[in-house]
Amino acid sequence: MDNIDTLIDAETIAAKVRELGAQITKDYAGEDLVLVPVLKGSFVFGADLARAIDLPLRVDFFGCRSYEGTSSTGVVQTTLDLSSSIEGKHVIIVEDIVDTGLTMAYMLDNLGTRRPASLKLASLLHKPARTKVPVDIDYLGFSIEDKFVIGYGLDYDGLHRNLPYIGVMNA
Ligand code: IMP
Ligand code: MG
Numbered sequence: 498m499d500n501i502d503t504l505i506d507a508e509t510i511a512a513k514v515r516e517l518g519a520q521i522t523k524d525y526a527g528e529d530l531v532l533v534p535v536l537k538g539s540f541v542f543g544a545d546l547a548r549a550i551d552l553p554l555r556v557d558f559f560g561c562r563s564y565e566g567t568s569s570t571g572v573v574q575t576t577l578d579l580s581s582s583i584e585g586k587h588v589i590i591v592e593d594i595v596d597t598g599l600t601m602a603y604m605l606d607n608l609g610t611r612r613p614a615s616l617k618l619a620s621l622l623h624k625p626a627r628t629k630v631p632v633d634i635d636y637l638g639f640s641i642e643d644k645f646v647i648g649y650g651l652d653y654d655g656l657h658r659n660l661p662y663i664g665v666m667n668a
Contacts, residue, residue, distance in 0.1 A: 501657075501664040504646060505639060510621075510663065513638045514542070517619060518549020521589065521636060529553040531588045531613075535604065536560035536577060538593035541650035541658070542621045542638075546591060557581060559590075559608075563600050573603040588613040589636070593650050594622040598630035605632065622646065622663070 521530070530552050534543025536559065547556055560577030588608060595601050601618060609616055619636035626643040647653050648660030657664075 499657075500667040501647070501660070502667060503662050504641065504644070504665050505663040507649075507661045510638070510649060511545070513621075514545045515549050517636045517638065518546055518551075521546075521549075521619070522551045525552055525587060528587050529555070531555045531557060531583055531586045532591055533557055533559050533579065533583075533588060533608070534591040535593070535600070537658070538650045538652065539591045539621075542593055543591045546619065557583075559604065561600060561604065571597075571599060573600050575607075579608075583608065583611050583613045585612070585614050587615045589617045589619050592618065592620040594624065594646070595620045595632060595634060596624050596627050598628050598632045601632040602630040621649070622651075 532543060532547055532554060534540060547554060557579045558577060559579055561573050561575050563571065563573045590604055590608065592601060605616065605618065617635040618632065620634045621638040623634055623637055623640045624643055625640055644665050646663050646665055647657040648662050648664045650658050652658045653666065
């Protein structure tokens with residue numbers, strides 16, 4: 498069994514998600530909102546964040562990938578497109594982690610062309626040391642050091658997404 502150290506425990510994550518949800522609820526008061534969790538990694542954060550937001554809310558998924566193992570390939574592939582139009586809608590992309598920024602730059606560009614009323618980004622994690630393309634994160638959970646993390650939706654070659662906390666694998 499792999500040896501995993503806890504970086505951010507489940508309670509700390511839950512408190513932060515409640516805080517982000519409350520802020521979003523306040524910022525979008527009186528509006529409808531579309532949350533777009535980016536698959537696969539954001540399915541856990543997206544599910545928790547959706548339940549921390551008290552607004553008329555729709556959820557649609559977008560799938561993309563740029564990683565193999567523990568490094569970005571630099572090429573972003575779409576694996577699933579939205580199921581409905583976001584034209585005229587307030588949209589928040591929900592991401593697990595912004596690493597190089599390549600995936601989010603691609604997504605903001607792609608969804609931006611569909612003429613949403615507004616487009617913002619919520620990311621649970623950010624690794625500022627790895628930035629290649631700077632992206633504005635409107636709702637950020639935690640900035641972390643340049644370590645490969647797993648859990649709470651994040652994987653290593655498909656595994657560990659079901660850990661309830663964010664961990665770091667020891668070699
Ligand atoms: P970026 O395009 O380099 O910003 O990478 C973004 C994507 O890479 C994220 O959505 C994750 O799926 C994946 N990723 C980046 N860093 C990590 C990590 O430390 N653990 C697991 N996945 C990661
Ligand atoms: Mg991802």
